[in-house]
Amino acid sequence: MSAGNGSLGLIAGGGELPRAVAMAARAAGRDVFVVPLVGSVTEDWIENFPHEWLTPGEPGRIIKALKGAGVGEVLMAGKVDRPKFSELKLDAKGMLLLPKAVAAAKKGDDALLRFIVGICEDAGLTAISVAQAAPALVADEGTLGKVAPHAEHRADIERAFKIVHALGALDVGQAAVVCDGLPLAVEAAEGTDAMLLRIPLLRESLRGTAEKKRGVLAKALKPLQDAKTDMPVVGVQTVKNAAAVFLAGIAVEAGAALILDKAAVAAEADRLGLFVFGAKP
Amino acid sequence: MSAGNGSLGLIAGGGELPRAVAMAARAAGRDVFVVPLVGSVTEDWIENFPHEWLTPGEPGRIIKALKGAGVGEVLMAGKVDRPKFSELKLDAKGMLLLPKAVAAAKKGDDALLRFIVGICEDAGLTAISVAQAAPALVADEGTLGKVAPHAEHRADIERAFKIVHALGALDVGQAAVVCDGLPLAVEAAEGTDAMLLRIPLLRESLRGTAEKKRGVLAKALKPLQDAKTDMPVVGVQTVKNAAAVFLAGIAVEAGAALILDKAAVAAEADRLGLFVFGAKP
Secondary structure, eight states: OOOGGGGEEEEOSSSHHHHHHHHHHHHHHHOOEEEEEETOOOGGOOOSOOOBBBOTOOOHHHHHHHTTTTTEEEESSSBOOOOGGGOOOOOHHHHHHHHHHHHHHHHHHHHHHHHHHHHHHTTTTTOOOOOHGGGBBBOOOOOEESSOOHHHHHHHHHHHHHHHHHHHHHHSSSSEETTEEEEEEOOOOTTTHHHTTTGSSOOGGSOSSSSSSSOOEEEOOOTTTHHHOOOEEEEEEHHHHHHHOOOOOEEOOOOOOOSEEEHHHHHHHHHHHHHEEEEEO | OOOOOOOOEEEBBBHHHHHHHHHEEEEEEOEEEEBBBBBTOOGGGGGOOBBBBBTOOOHHHHHHHHTTTTTTEEESBBBOOOGGGGGGGOOHHHHHHHHHHHHHHHHHHHHHHHHHHHHHHHTTEEEEEEEHHHHGGOOOOOEESOOOOHHHHHHHHHHHHHHHHHEEEETTOOOEEEEEEEEEEEEETTTTHHHHHGGGGGGGGGGGSSOOOOOOEOOOOOOOOHHHOEEEEEEEHHHHHHTTTTEEEEETTTTTTTTEEEEHHHHHHHHHHEEEEEEEE
16 A cells, blocks of 8 residues: 555456446555456446556466556456457467466356466565455445444344355355345345345245335355455445345445445435445454 | 054145145055145145145134044145135134234244144144155155266265255255356245246356256255254156256255155156255255
8 A cells, every 4th residue: 555565556347346446546545557358347437547458368468567557566356257268369478377267267257366366466466455455445334324224124134144154154155135034035156136136026025115125135255255356345236226126224244345435325325215234243 | 653543634735745645645554634725725636535625714623623534643734825814714713823823924834834733733633744644755865766966966966955054054945056066046035946947047157058957956954944844845846947947956865855756756857867866864
């Protein structure tokens, strides 16, 4: 974080996270150089930062670009579509590392991210976490916005975290929904958004309705996950999605989740009457 | 099971299970008297057994009918739609017990079943499990049918049971799908069939396809569940459903799940090329 570490290098995939990280780091007074990954990034926020478009098959050029920009610390954030290796633009280092990259990609997107970060570390750059690069994004303890969880919500939050921790220890998923003590949905490979979409399909007595919001979405880091690449993220869209399936609120663990951006999330939660709560970890 | 226990009384809800229990008990030489619950049973197999139609609101009449038929042991099986208590036909005992029944029904269908079984026990009848009434239905160890799980399937089975046991200990669900080490889906309130339906929505690299079956459905008893009312059940339809979402097979725990009926399930599994496997518990 000190000036001695030079610019922050951000290898950016898609979604809201990379932009939020870049903005937060810049707001904290840091120079940011972005390597948006071709095929994964479609957002135009990139234009506001010095950047160079490259592919996941060009680790040599990625490292050269980062070092050329005076980067000392590097961070990877955002969603990376698993590349079609047969169509991927490769540099010399990419060709050399291709077999390992293919093997990593087969294990999942997380493994591919960790692989690219690992290459940067081998080249002498320091990999840091989103929490280190943009501490303003890290969830605080307590209520964000004006709506606070009631006692029964607190019981659901506690139960949901127990479930998510048990699942996380088995590397299953990082989210669950609990309503009045009953686990309504548990995340596996489908992802949080798809998980939420099945809540309204449950019978009405088990869940909330447009008239009466019920149930809590809890998200937590898997114990096996690398906080450098994979903290759970709550954004304005998460609040909208939770409200659309009639949940009463969202809970994360303080210090172990990211909120993008806090003011906008609080405003949306207030508007929709949901709580967003940072539980004591 | 001895003649000294008199007829078997079967309080029957909907679905395949009650018929399978009645047939298996009769095949084992036992007289069976059925109380099909009005509103829950639509199947016509009832006509093959002495029976009396009653509602969940008539516990007094249920006990009278069972005792009049010489029933000593009683069993409840099948799905019971939560009754609309305001429209329910009630006998005197039903009116007396209504507040407790409503409270039980609010906790879920299982609680309502256990409540009705409890009333029978209070009246001096002995509640027995499906496994006791129809041991032929209980899953055996090993492969049912001709298709056996490969080594990689065995690893997925083991992983899936670990997940289901962890979830079961938290009273979440009783089923999970694992494919090549990756948990694809975990059951909560939606039920096994709904859980299976989301497998084909996952991206193709993670799951089986029409050309290549992959992944295992595992079902296990929750440690908190009462084996008298709630063993996991695999039937011909379960095999069809698993095949429809391109799974390689189904695993249950030997001695702790029911197969309805084994010959038909084996034939369907063979026809569709799936394994049905009883794991050592």
